[in-house]
Amino acid sequence: MHDLEQVFRDGLAELGGEADTAPPVVRRVVEQARSGAGRRRRSALAIGAAAAAVVLVAGLGAVLLGQRSGVEGPAGPSPTPPAVAPSAPGGYRLEFWHGVAVYVPATWGWGSAPTDPGTGATALCGAGQVVQADGSRREQRTLPYVGRPIALSNACDGSWAHERPQAPYVWLGGDVPVGTVDLGGGWVRKTIAVGDVRVSVASADDALRQAILSSAHEVTGACSPRLGNPPVAGGTKVADFVPVSMTVCAYGPTGTGLDYDLLYEQELSMGPAKYLVAAVDSARPLGSSSCYGASGGEWALLRLRGNPGGFRDYVVDMSCPSITDQNGAQHVLDSETARPWAVGGINAVLHVNQLVDVPDRFIPPLP
Amino acid sequence: MTGDGFDAWASARVPVLLRFAYVVTGSQAEAEDAVQAALERALPRWGRISRTEDPDAYVRRMIVNAHISMWRRSGRHESPVELVILTDEADPADRVTTAEAVRRVCAGLPRRQRVAVALRFYEDRDYGEIASLLGCSEATARSYVHRALQALRRELGEERSDA
Numbered sequence: 001m002h003d004l005e006q007v008f009r010d011g012l013a014e015l016g017g018e019a020d021t022a023p024p025v026v027r028r029v030v031e032q033a034r035s036g037a038g039r040r041r042r043s044a045l046a047i048g049a050a051a052a053a054v055v056l057v058a059g060l061g062a063v064l065l066g067q068r069s070g071v072e073g074p075a076g077p078s079p080t081p082p083a084v085a086p087s088a089p090g091g092y093r094l095e096f097w098h099g100v101a102v103y104v105p106a107t108w109g110w111g112s113a114p115t116d117p118g119t120g121a122t123a124l125c126g127a128g129q130v131v132q133a134d135g136s137r138r139e140q141r142t143l144p145y146v147g148r149p150i151a152l153s154n155a156c157d158g159s160w161a162h163e164r165p166q167a168p169y170v171w172l173g174g175d176v177p178v179g180t181v182d183l184g185g186g187w188v189r190k191t192i193a194v195g196d197v198r199v200s201v202a203s204a205d206d207a208l209r210q211a212i213l214s215s216a217h218e219v220t221g222a223c224s225p226r227l228g229n230p231p232v233a234g235g236t237k238v239a240d241f242v243p244v245s246m247t248v249c250a251y252g253p254t255g256t257g258l259d260y261d262l263l264y265e266q267e268l269s270m271g272p273a274k275y276l277v278a279a280v281d282s283a284r285p286l287g288s289s290s291c292y293g294a295s296g297g298e299w300a301l302l303r304l305r306g307n308p309g310g311f312r313d314y315v316v317d318m319s320c321p322s323i324t325d326q327n328g329a330q331h332v333l334d335s336e337t338a339r340p341w342a343v344g345g346i347n348a349v350l351h352v353n354q355l356v357d358v359p360d361r362f363i364p365p366l367p
Numbered sequence: 368m369t370g371d372g373f374d375a376w377a378s379a380r381v382p383v384l385l386r387f388a389y390v391v392t393g394s395q396a397e398a399e400d401a402v403q404a405a406l407e408r409a410l411p412r413w414g415r416i417s418r419t420e421d422p423d424a425y426v427r428r429m430i431v432n433a434h435i436s437m438w439r440r441s442g443r444h445e446s447p448v449e450l451v452i453l454t455d456e457a458d459p460a461d462r463v464t465t466a467e468a469v470r471r472v473c474a475g476l477p478r479r480q481r482v483a484v485a486l487r488f489y490e491d492r493d494y495g496e497i498a499s500l501l502g503c504s505e506a507t508a509r510s511y512v513h514r515a516l517q518a519l520r521r522e523l524g525e526e527r528s529d530a
Contacts, residue, residue: 004516005516007465007519007523008469010465010469011465011466011469011470011473012473012488012489013489014466015389015390015469015470015473016386016387019386019388019395019398020385021386025385025399026381026385029385029399029402029406030374030377030381032403153502154479154501154503155502
């Protein structure tokens, strides 16, 4: 064994010595880190035109999205408030997953649900990590949440099936058998099938569990459940377009990397929609540093509906990162152009860019 | 932003970090991307990082996280590193070196395993640190390294039998 370890040490030392660390390379890396430009393109070129493109961790300056509530308007300069977005019965909000909608308490956060992370076994990846209703992330098992089958962490736990929770949860689309499981201490998890989607609710409160489960229903959502290609910007080009609502459709690559799954869908009101139009209109164009093609990463389609009847689609490429307007022009994705739509559970499903991520999520806070 | 000695630190340490990233990723392009991503994250908080005892450790951690995150987000479980193709195994003159065996084993490892191997044998990290970086148990970290060693043993064994 010792010899093998030494073989590894020697071989890796030789491998490390092959890296090009010439001064021009070092300068380029440092300079591009300052500008945030060019990273994805370089890798994409190196890897080639493989459909399963690598998603790179973009990283502009850390910007916290400081909404007070996950589904309210932006925290910045005063959007028009009003309420044309679908409203939910008092104290509840509507959550979507792959053609199924369910009402959940509006104060619950977002988290994960059991899925196969690629190991062949169902696991809960990121149990206890919850994006709170204000969009911030906490590791707190006592917070109730709505989980989707998306890994929030590389720490995957296979013991979820009979684990008694410390807070109620809803799992949408989890890889969970239909039926009822007694989790002890009065806690029960019940799983039903709505179409092809499993909906599980764990609670010690029978009435709450039943209320949530009975609200689950099939819907034809505003977002396509799967895309063969990244979304395309378009829609009305009229200068005085006034949106009255916005649908956020967040997509991530499937396991094959050949297409894109709908991860999250959210309706927002006129305020955020108007704010976004203004922000995009004044956003800095990417110009020569525009991304040359579609990444295999995460995308958001932002559909704004106007009055009467017109619409406009903006497309966010999280890997670039950029936001493309109705004319096909790419703009810088910055805090202004992210703030209006990157709210609520977005932080639980899109990970590539810090603009919609809480800094230090993967890295412990510095002392 | 040039304050707090970032430029001086970067000039001195980026070559080392590039070599580490190259071992972790197996590709020059990905290594540059990972280091660039780490620097981008480090820049806004450089004032705090520079006051820590070991700024390198934080940036290394960011590199590892970036690499693992690529894996997690892309759903790809294989490294994009090209395999080294043996030319004529029957000819002793072309017998692969042990270094080539290491390269080939690494190319076939899942990303997390490869990171574990790089941290263990390139960085000399202990298993507790590796587990912390990978977000897994120490036993899992040991298992990653153990499996990589087994793969290397098989690789070298096959070569011996081929020669």
